[in-house]
Amino acid sequence: MSEAFLIALRTIADTLLIEEPTEMQPYLVDWRKRHEGSALAVALPGSTKAVSEIVKLCADYCVPIYPQGGNTSVCGGSVPDMRGNGIVVNLRRMNRILSVNPQDNSLVVEAGCVLANVQEAARATNRLFPMSLGAEGSCQIGGNIATNAGGTAVVRYGNMRDLVLGIEAVLADGTIWNGLRTLRKNNSGYDLKNLFIGSEGTIGIVTAAALKLFPQPRHTVTALVAVASIEDAAQLATDVQNQFPGTVSAVELISESEFALVVTHIQGTANPLSNRAPWYVLVELAGAEAEDVMSDRFMSALEASVNTGAVADATIATSERQRQQLWHIRHHVTEANVKGGMGLTHDIAVPPAKIPVFVRRAEAALASAFSQAVPVVVGHLGDGNLHYIAMFSHADWSATVDKSGCASAVGRLLYDIAFDLGGTFSAEHGIGSIHLREMARYKLAVEVELMKRVKSLFDPAGIMNPGRVLPDSNIG
Known part of the structure; x- marks a missing residue:
């Protein structure tokens, strides 16, 4: 079946297809080299129509789809798993600025646009697109939307959810939904775009977005x-x-x-x-x-x-x-941490007033349970989001026998403290494949069940980024 599928995939217009293992490799491993997978092929469509045809073909053959943007995820959400029975759909060729309207304070872009290029397009019309983060030179708008990215300006402008006016998306059966509206007010039923923001490609592929601009500060x-x-x-x-x-x-x-x-x-x-x-x-x-x-x-x-x-x-x-x-x-x-040792990063959030309490409790707990780890902290004081990193030297980490068990134990220690303070284990990085256990442990069962129903409605065959965001019944 896979050969018949690949033969059909090769015929889709406006699509570059990579099948040679060496050429596929950059798309199969995350940038920190911590998550690696396998795939039948990597498809690089050049249009929404091409994305639609790819997804429809995958639906017909029940082939898993792993949507990918700039591959800057730190949660294992942007590379396939090791089964090798699916394809990566990378949107980097869909990188056009479709329109900029300074009077309307809006900008419409394809999902493969790099964030820094979107910032520059806004700046060229004396407008500001305020999303800013360390990976802005390589992350893509589609990925920012899929993970509801945060960044350094959230205290004033909000997360990505607050900056998206409308989206275009390809659904799991290949249907194209064009919701590229630039309205600030639209009270006509369910706000469907918000289902896609933060969904990490599990219910469809975002192919374009209408974004909110602001006047440039003087x-x-x-x-x-x-x-x-x-x-x-x-x-x-x-x-x-x-x-x-x-x-x-x-x-x-x-x-x-x-x-x-x-x-x-x-x-x-x-x-x-x-x-x-x-x-x-x-x-x-x-x-x-x-x-x-x-x-x-x-x-x-x-x-x-x-x-x-x-x-x-x-x-x-x-x-x-x-x-x-x-x-x-x-x-x-982030670059410094990769060079400095093995950093176990935890993307927690607590109410801003409780940041000192979290830091003091986390420092004491880490010193007691993992004395070789150095607390390394960077975060957003205005919105309560801390990236709390347990940094091990390369030598100490190499000597750790049960690396997975160590990472899990450190995570649980810190997440329990955040949860006790009314916080969360994921503030802006998303869930990916690494936080499924936390989803089962910390999310209310009714919340998980409702999300599973949404997933089932949009993707009944379960082909969209499988194994991400939603825990299965065997995880606890």
């Missing part, structure tokens, strides 16, 4: 502040949002351990501060007020904390080059 102030404790960092985030309402674009948390990894492993990174501290907060303000006025107000706001010792040092970027240097530290944390 002025921006970016500062890096060194603080004495996690409590001081949380208080700073609260104070900044209170004193600069409506202008805070980012409040990012970086631990000293993370800061040191970036300075050590990322070429061209320098410490812009004279004094080191246990924690750093990267703050960005954007608005109509003049930069020097905002800068002066910001430094004045820090004075009391400097006098008490809560703030050890601070610097404000005085040029775009310096601003980019500060963001360079934040945006290269």
Whole structure:
């Protein structure tokens, strides 16, 4: 059957097909080299019509489909499993900007557009597409939608769900649904696009999107502040949002351990501060007020904390080059962690006010159970999302006999703390294949059952990204 399927697949127009194992390899392993799979072929369609024909053929032959964007997932959601009986459908050829309407504050793009290119297309019309994250030079809009990506600007602009006005998607039977509306208000029944946002390709393939734009801020102030404790960092985030309402674009948390990894492993990174501290907060303000006025107000706001010792040092970027240097530290944390050791990353979220409690409890629990692991933390103070990393040296990790058991135990330890504080085990990275056990453990049974019904309705044959998001009955 697979040969007949491949013969038919080769006839679909506007599609590049990769079948040679060596050429397929980059599409079968994630960028961190932690998840690897196998496939019959990799299809690279050039149009929504081609995607539709591919999916219809797969439905006819009951061949699993693994949708793929920039392959920047950290949850094992963007590569196939090892069965080798399905195909990867990668949308990188569908990378066109279809329209930009600054008067309407909207932009329509194909799903294979790289995020950085979408940002640039908006900027060219004096508009802002605010989604920003470390992988923005390679991640694609379709993947951002499929995982409901977050990033550094969520505190002001929200997650991807808040930035999507409409989508076009190919359903599991090959039907094309064109919902590329740019309306801000549309109260005509169920909001179907939201089913696809965060679904990780399990109910269909997003092929295009209408996105929300904003006027470009006139002025921006970016500062890096060194603080004495996690409590001081949380208080700073609260104070900044209170004193600069409506202008805070980012409040990012970086631990000293993370800061040191970036300075050590990322070429061209320098410490812009004279004094080191246990924690750093990267703050960005954007608005109509003049930069020097905002800068002066910001430094004045820090004075009391400097006098008490809560703030050890601070610097404000005085040029775009310096601003980019500060963001360079934040945006290269993942690359630095890969080079620095084996980092077990946990994408937790708790109510922002409970961040210090989580950090203190997690640090104590990790020290007690896994003393060789160093806590490495980076996250979004404004929305309560922390990437809490248990960092093992390469030598310690190599000596670990039961690596899977160790990773599972560390995860459960941290997720139990987050759950106890009213939080979650997945804030912005998605579920993929690695969090199925957590879905079974922490999600309410009724929620999982409702999601399974949605999956069954849209994909009754179960061919869309199987083994992702939804746990089966054997996982507990």
